Amino acid sequence: MLPESFLPTNLDVAQLRSSCATCSLRELCLPVGLNDQEVDILGEVVSYKRKVKRGSYLHRTGTKFQALYAVKSGFLKTCILEEDGRQQVTGFHMTGELLGLDAISTELHTCDAIALEDSEVCEIPFAKLEEISRTIPSLMHHFHKIMSREIVRDHGVMMLLGSMKAEERLATFLLNMSRRLAIRGYSESNFNLRMTREEIGSYLGLKLETVSRAFSKLQDEAVISVNNKHIQIHDLQRLKTKMGNSSCAT
């Protein structure tokens, strides 16, 4: 099994989906452990909200980096692509997660971010974030934790890509989705995927046909039900065992 730390939570609070209609900071991943006054300070920074229609870009590779984006609602993917056309999905991102961390290093975005459904993000001008984090140490520390968690997540994916078989990869992926949805208050065993088989494949280092076959196999074994994008997990426990033992019985 992958270590717990593989799972890219990207948020520490469970009560994300507030009923508040405005761009409430409380929904984001950043203001963990801040007092009201500090949240107010942060609030002036993240005021700008942006809508991203399904299929359109939040940012493109090579464009200037100015702000991080906190996902307020919706679902996005990030991917890098080579000149020769090869594409690698580097992540899927849902409510409360932070996008753009990779762009800090060069001041240019190093990947594309594309909405897989109509989404909303809060823009967080990075220069301002650094500025106020000087006066709010806990904010700075939490931001460091978020970046670090992204590194840990990436290491988990390296492990997956480097040494897991197709079925293990898919099981890991499903459990990851399940867990992240559960944290946000959705069902852990009943959900709709927002991405295509090809996108899943790109993320997992597999071809789309292989992903499809792996789905079918898990369904044949009655571990899950698959109806196109709709997934139902019947046996979470058994799915977990699939994650980590290629050596054990199939």
Added chain:
Amino acid sequence: MLPESFLPTNLDVAQLRSSCATCSLRELCLPVGLNDQEVDILGEVVSYKRKVKRGSYLHRTGTKFQALYAVKSGFLKTCILEEDGRQQVTGFHMTGELLGLDAISTELHTCDAIALEDSEVCEIPFAKLEEISRTIPSLMHHFHKIMSREIVRDHGVMMLLGSMKAEERLATFLLNMSRRLAIRGYSESNFNLRMTREEIGSYLGLKLETVSRAFSKLQDEAVISVNNKHIQIHDLQRLKTKMGNSSCAT
């Protein structure tokens, strides 16, 4: 070809290997763009130096995180390992690079760091680093860049593991080593590897036999010479073309 940003430089200054025998801060990756006074402040934080003998651990998975480590000399690997014994090398680290970034998120190390040759590191207590970075904005910003660069590097590895063939992976790996050595003033075309075939394989998601065969193939094609751990690159240009075009002629 991988984007330039793939290459995990982890330092911005070329003149790393100063002749100064003490633990000069100037050699590290952190004090970029600081004035003398600021370097002095930072100096009080990173005073402690630690030796790590070849084969021994700098830190182990699960132990408490207290400090980042800046490699002063030597060569280390980091790896995560599963209960079932599977191991994944997540990186190789040389002079000037920063270790331990993954541990910030949970306050526990999420990987082992093992010296592949006798090495020296400077300990940087993280709490203190955060503290002084409040008063030195450029230090904070540079630290953010370093973390971000690690994320970009990891994405590059994901690309490699997700969509490259064995030979492409090895070519990419060699060019990466070559470049990092060149930055440090060593030959870009003539160097000794410090890790075994198995460790290379783990990093690249290949078995050691496959790594060995890929080496032999590149040698047969007169692109490189291999003598055990000693590598000589004869045709850097051709090696670069190997990196990115599985579709093109072999």
Added chain:
DNA sequence: ACCCGATTTTGATTCAGATCAACCCGAAGA
């Protein structure tokens, strides 16, 4: 309701890399 393009599933075949196995080589130690 119907159509069209995109997506998904499934089958047949191929192939890159894993696995199994033998052997070689060089450094460390008796």
Added chain:
DNA sequence: TCTTCGGGTTGATCTGAATCAAAATCGGGT
């Protein structure tokens, strides 16, 4: 010097996933 042992190379075979191909299904628009 001889032995041993951890790497490393190379060959033979196997296999999981890629590739090629053809249906089936879904969803959006008219």
